[in-house]
Amino acid sequence: MKELSTSAFVSPFYRQFLGFWVLLLVFTTVFMEYPQHVLLAEFIYRNPILPWVLPLIFLSFSTLVLSFQKELLRRSSYTIFHHLGLWPKAEFRSHIFQVWISTHAFLMVYLAFLSIYGIKAQAFLTVSILWLVIFFSFVLHLNQIKKTLSKPIKEKLFSRPFKRLTLPPFSWLMVQLKEKRPLLLLSTKGLSLILLSGFFTSYATGRYDIRWLLFAGLIAAYFHLPILMERMKMEGTSMNWFKSLPSHPWRKSRDHILGLGLILAPEILMIFWRGIEVLSAFEVVYLAIYMLSLVLGLLGLLKWIRLKSFDQRILIPAFFIVFITIIFYFHPLYISIVSFCLFVFMMRHAYEQ
């Protein structure tokens, strides 16, 4: 039964927020070493306010986990788990505890580490309150899931914008992301915009040349990999029917360019908005084209990887090849042409989307 709890309720949680966990792991292990964690712990318990923020962070995280678990129970494929509400109390509690502890484990281990320094700093009250909050958050979680399961669960209804309009195929990816992966869409957009903005700000100091912004474009394009993978997944599942229809390469290319252009609209707008202050009009335009062509090239590369059953780790050397061409002053137009050619090459067949 433990395996069932893990595969049905814990794995989907980590899978859904995989990008966040990878970033967090990279940040806390690559960019921070053990002494820095100790310094952070000591800093928190020297500050009069920060120890009180820890229970709030835990509660926010716990609320996110709870809402995710409730969403899972609303899925059509999870209807069978409404039977959990009929389980004997002890077994139900044990199942919920397994799910709760597994989904909160990372944060709890880190809070336990911080608490050791809290005890060393004699902050007994805040440490006790933190662990009381953790305990009550479990009780709350248990009660909320029990309450959810003890009544009919409101079904998930799908909505679509502009009901009276026929949505053109290029907008389907955006609608899919909005409906099914809103957090992925928001976090990708948020991170790539923050990154671009940071690069533009540092470029404005005059200490860097255009390669700095080309490098920013490359990283921002790679930030879109999870969205491109979602696109590939969508093509293999809900779009499968359309995939079997012959489509002219020009039409397919147009839909992909417009669809990804729609996704990249915030970045392109930012390039125009921030770029016009520090770059010539020509540079702004080709920077925007370069960004779009990189993302199209990445889509082409992903399709090629799938077609040939290659390892996805090819994406890593691809990143460094582009990086080196930027370092060695290759004109971005060449990078754009190569990326675009890869994309067009993958669009050449009528049956392959």
Place this chain on the structure above:
Amino acid sequence: MLGQTLFELIPAHFLLLAKKPAKAHYMLELIDFRKSYGSDFHLEIGDLNLEAGIHLILGENGSGKSTLLKAVAGIHPFEGEIVLSGVSISKDPLEYRKLIGFAEAEPLFPDFLSLEDLIQVVVKAKSSSPTQVEDLKETLKIGDFSKQAIGSYSSGMLKKSALLLAFIGDPKLIILDEAFTTLDVGTQQSLTRLIERKSKEGTSFLLTSHQNEPITAFDFSSTISLNQGRIIEHEGA
């Protein structure tokens, strides 16, 4: 006044109360039942009482059959009240759901689990015995595939899985939405015999079907016809 008998002196409303027949015990009672999906679809059943037995719900695609069945199964919320064998869904939803077995028309399960995993969940919920599960597996011709991941099942295997799960325990009412669709002829016959046997043992059924052949075998207690979310006919009521 002197001519009045004792009978005439008793207030009329008191007499009405005394004469009121004992409340009929229906197997299933829907009271002022309504269900809407925004402004797009309204299911308005109102009051509906069903005796124990096998009941058939007919209707075109989109008439509200599956929505009604899901509400009766206690899966999705609705307005009004449903009482099954005296147990109210709003007052005692958990006890109510113990009395129900439900198989959807197009069953969906997490594709990474196996039927055995799902059986564990339902057996624990319905306090069923391993013998019953083995009997059902044999009846529904469920072979070794029950240990494989659901993602690898055919539509027929999925249907058999949903049917097996619906029969687990001792449900008072088993709801089978398009039970015979995607089943092979042999399993259709086994299922027909299983429904008849369980019906004789006292289990009631709510069935929907678009296939004529298998359902002609049943002697339906009533047939309900739905059209655009409303009952247009209730034969045998």
